[in-house]
Amino acid sequence: SIGVFDSGVGGLSILLEIQKLLPKETTLFVADQAFVPYGGKSKSQLLERVGKILEFFEEKEVKAVVAACNTATVYTIDEMRQKFKFPIIGTVPVVKTIAQHTKTKKIAIFSTPATARSVYLKKLIEKFAKGIHVERVGGSNLEELVEEGKIDSKETTKILKKHLLPLVENNIDAIALGCTHYPFLR
Ligand code: DGL
Numbered sequence: 001s002i003g004v005f006d007s008g009v010g011g012l013s014i015l016l017e018i019q020k021l022l023p024k025e026t027t028l029f030v031a032d033q034a035f036v037p038y039g040g041k042s043k044s045q046l047l048e049r050v051g052k053i054l055e056f057f058e059e060k061e062v063k064a065v066v067a068a069c070n071t072a073t074v075y076t077i078d079e080m081r082q083k084f085k086f087p088i089i090g091t092v093p094v095v096k097t098i099a100q101h102t103k104t105k106k107i108a109i110f111s112t113p114a115t116a117r118s119v120y121l122k123k124l125i126e127k128f129a130k131g132i133h134v135e136r137v138g139g140s141n142l143e144e145l146v147e148e149g150k151i152d153s154k155e156t157t158k159i160l161k162k163h164l165l166p167l168v169e170n171n172i173d174a175i176a177l178g179c180t181h182y183p184f185l186r
Contacts, residue, residue: 001025001026001027001028001060001062001063002018002022002025002026002027002028002062002063002064002065002066003027003028003029003030003054003057003060003062003064003065003066004018004027004028004029004030004065004066004068005029005030005031005032005050005053005057005065005066005067005068005069005072006030006031006032006067006068006069006072006180007031007032007033007035007036007037007038007069007071007072007143008031008032008033008036008143008146008147008181009031009146009147009181009184010068010069010143010146010179010180010181010182010184011029011030011031011068011069011180012029012031013068013180013181013183013184014066014068014091014180015027015029015068018066028057028060028062030053030056030057032049032053033147035049036143036144036147037112037141037143037144038069038071038072038112038114038143039071039111039112039113039114039115039138039143039179040112040113040114041071041114043075043076046071046072046075046076047075047076047079050067050072050076050080051076051080051083054080054083054084054088057086058084058086062086063086063087064086064087064088064089065084065086065087065088065089066088066089066090066091067080067088067089067090067091068091068180069091069180070091070092070093070111070112070115070178070179070180071111071112071114071115071179073090073091073092073120074090074092074114074115074118074120074121075114075118075120077090091180092120092121092124092178093109093111093115093121093124093176093177093178094176094177094178095107095109095121095124095125095128095129095134095176096124096128096129097176098174098175098176099128099129099132101174102132102173102174103173104171104172104173105131105132105133106132106133106135106170106171106172106173107129107132107133107134107135107172107173107174107175107176108134108135108136108137108167108172108174108175108176109121109125109134109135109136109137109175109176109178110137110139110163110164110175110176110177110178110179110182111136111137111138111139111176111177111178111179111182112138112139112143112178112179113138113139113140114138115138115178115179116136116137116138116178117136117138121136121178133172135167135170135172137163137164137167139159139163139179139182140159140163141159142156142159142160142179142181142182142185143179143181145159146181146182146184146185147181151184151185156185160185
């Protein structure tokens with residue numbers, strides 16, 4: 001099987017696409033809900049936790065692993081690729097794609113605070129969004145609200161408005177959803 005993991009239900013947004021594209025494959029999904037949110041953890045905490053999940057997948061003899069989590073990918077994928085033999089496919093914010101679609105040359109990457117301040121994201125922006133104004137926005141508590149199913153709640157709407165209205169006012173015309181929990185808030 002193919003192992004897929006995330007801190008929680010966010011990974012389902014990726015899992016569903018994998019199952020659509022590869023209907024004959026068997027998938028094994030780990031939602032690490034005991035440790036959500038990954039966005040509030042340090043690099044060393046994430047390395048330890050993701051290492052344990054990948055050891056579990058190794059025992060299950062998976063042929064590949066998909067990190068269906070931007071935060072886990074940007075903080076652990078290099079180390080994990082050195083440690084494990086199976087291919088590891090990561091998930092990172094779609095900087096390249098939205099940089100090609102913006103007309104105003106102003107874009108935003110909306111992710112967990114940890115991904116927003118990561119060196120990995122900084123490098124992606126330097127590589128794929130040259131000459132484009134990029135705002136990095138770290139969302140507060142959104143993955144917890146998605147985990148609780150509070151997708152249309154007043155609290156969620158309030159947080160989204162706080163983060164996103166200033167972007168609209170600043171003429172930003174494309175926003176990357178850099179956390180796999182966020183497609184549920186699209
Ligand atoms: N779904 C994860 C991501 O893509 C993180 C959510 C969390 O903070 O646990 O970054």
